[in-house]
Structures are given as C-alpha cells and as structure tokens.
Amino acid sequence: MTNEIKKAFNGDAWHGNHVMQILNNVKPENAFNFFIPNSHSIAEIALHLTAWTEEVTSRLMGNLADEPIMGDWPVPDKQTPQYWEKIIFNFKVANEELIRYCESISANQWDDEINEASNVISGKLITKRELVSGLTQHHAYHAGQIALLAKF
Template identity: 40%
Template structure:
C-alpha cells in the first residue's frame, strides 16, 4: 500500500513530466513556449505566460515553506511577481528554476513525516478553512494544472 507521501509525489511528478490523464505534462507545455510568446499579453488577458510561470514558482516555494512549518501566508516573492522586460535568458532561467524548485518540493514531500500529513497546516491568519498538509499539496497540484492549462491556451492564442 502506498503512503501519502508516495501518492502525492507520484501525482506531482506525473503532472510535471509524466503522462497525466488530461494530456500534456507541465514541463512539455512550458518547453513549447518561446520567450517572445512568454512575454506577449493578448488583449483582454489578465496575465501573460511569464507572469503565470512566476506565480506558479512563487506558490511552489510557499508550499515548501508551509511543509517546513512556516506559517501560511503570501509567497515571499509575491503572489504575482512582475516579470519585467522581455529577456530570453531570463525566460530560460525561469523554466530551469521552475524545474529545480519542483525537485526540491518532491524531496520535501518524500521526507515529510508520515504522521503529520493529516495535521492542520500552521495557519494563523484565521480567515481560511482548516487545511491539512495532504490537502495543501493535493490542492497545490490542482493549482499548477490549472495554470498549465492557461499557459497552453495562451500559447495557442498567441501562436495561432
């Protein structure tokens, strides 16, 4: 029987680079994005792809912090960090950093104490429903899939 950590690790790695049930994994979607496409913002779009990737990255860091006992809050780098001016090297670095931060998250999940998965996260804000560590990671995976879908759609809109 699989442990909670094993199930969550498998689910996360599957959506990142495996064969998720819904189609294309996140890394494949991101690797198809050129830096020009990443920084283009279609009219009526709330965010461009670069903004979405930075958002996904910052929330990966926030989830790791929470798994490490840091009280829940807004990510240190911000909820929607500004991407700044278009830059090809910066884009390549973000894609690489996104993969690296997910390697780190997988390690945190793998080493998380088994008896704490069903415990509530450290959330002193008082305005959020009680969330367990297992629910946090599961919801985070759904969050990443949602934004990967946005990236795929924006890429199709921009590139035709």
C-alpha cells in the same frame, strides 16, 4: 501524494501535458506577450506558479502561511529569451525541492495540519495532504491557461 505533484510537474498527468512540457514548448518571443487584454502573460503565470510552489514548500516545512516571497503575481524583470529560460529553470528547481521535501514526509504525517490561520469558510486547518493536492490542482489549472495562450 508525492506522486500526484510529480505527475502535474513533469510526469504522466491525466489531464494532458505536464507543466514542464507545456513551458518548454512556449516560444520565448511569446512568453512575455499579453494575448488577451487585462490578463497575464505566460511568463507571469510561470512566475506565479514558481512563487506558490516555493510557498507550499515553506508551509510544509513548518513556516507560517504567508504570501509568497516573490509576491502572488511577480512581474518579469526582463523580456529576453535568456530570462524566459531562467523562469523555466527556477520553476523546475522549485518543484524538485518540493518533491524532495514531500518524499521525506512519512505516510502518517500527511494528515498533520499545517501552520496557518483557519480557513475562513470552515474554520478548519488544512492538512499537508490538502495543501499539496491544492498545488497539484493549481498546476493543472495554470498549465491549461499556458497551453491556450501558447496557441496565439
């Protein structure tokens, strides 16, 4: 499990460039632009990724599932190259903390259920494995969005 989130974050992802490579290739002057009406900026997507990475770590640690502390779609405080670098740094730190925690989970704990309300559709709780797998997919999905927006 840990290997998959590592690949999506900064490894050899099967879908293409990993999220860190994509973020590092974004020109700071483009990070805060809204290239498509009624959509999110690259900076907002990066903040969203950070928020949910932190929330997944919190859930893995046994905390109740909740909306991320930063909110679902945080709005950038500033629109400067320095703030863009801070956004990338915070995403990196959040993923490194998640990976460190994942590495402490033993093989027989990955199928343990996490502390959250039942899934509305199935009525079944999700496991640590499903949670990290979902975040890996989330990283890949938004990496694709950022890569496309960065081409504008």
